Amino acid sequence: MNALPFSARKVGLLLLREYRLDQLVNMRIAQVDKDLKARFKLAPEIWELTLNYVTLTKLSSFSIHSQLTAVHLVALHKVAALSLNEPKANTSQLIKKVQEQAHFVGLA
Numbered sequence: 001m002n003a004l005p006f007s008a009r010k011v012g013l014l015l016l017r018e019y020r021l022d023q024l025v026n027m028r029i030a031q032v033d034k035d036l037k038a039r040f041k042l043a044p045e046i047w048e049l050t051l052n053y054v055t056l057t058k059l060s061s062f063s064i065h066s067q068l069t070a071v072h073l074v075a076l077h078k079v080a081a082l083s084l085n086e087p088k089a090n091t092s093q094l095i096k097k098v099q100e101q102a103h104f105v106g107l108a
Contacts, residue, residue, distance in 0.1 A: 001053050003101075008050040011040040015054045024055045025079055052083040056098075059083070 004012050015024060027033060028051040042050070059080055064073070077094070081087050084097050 001057050004050060004053055005046060008040075008042060008046050011036065011042065012050050012054050015050065016057060019054075021055065021058050021079065024051055024058065025082065027051055028055065028082060052085070055079060055083040 001009070001012050001016070019027075027036075028048070032047050032051070037047075059076060062076060068076075077091060078087075080094050081089050084094055084101075086094060086097060089097070
């Protein structure tokens with residue numbers, strides 16, 4: 001989330017703190033909550049970027065362990081792929097994209 005534009009950081013923190021992963025995904029797929037849109041006047045591409053970054057940040061808090069079923073893992077993969085704008089990517093491709101973006105924003 002450090003790479004978010006300054007104008008989106010406040011809403012990014014709010015989304016991270018107060019919204020569940022499923023709510024973020026629904027906003028990313030459908031549309032941003034109208035109250036949020038009214039409160040934070042951001043361009044559509046900034047909303048998408050913000051939702052992607054916040055979703056990926058939330059995903060990074062998940063621990064992969066034996067209690068997660070294959071269905072859970074597939075769902076997490078789909079959310080990551082959506083947030084990286086790579087809906088058809090396999091896990092290796094998603095990892096590579098994350099590493100490339102980390103280099104791009106100076107995090108690696």
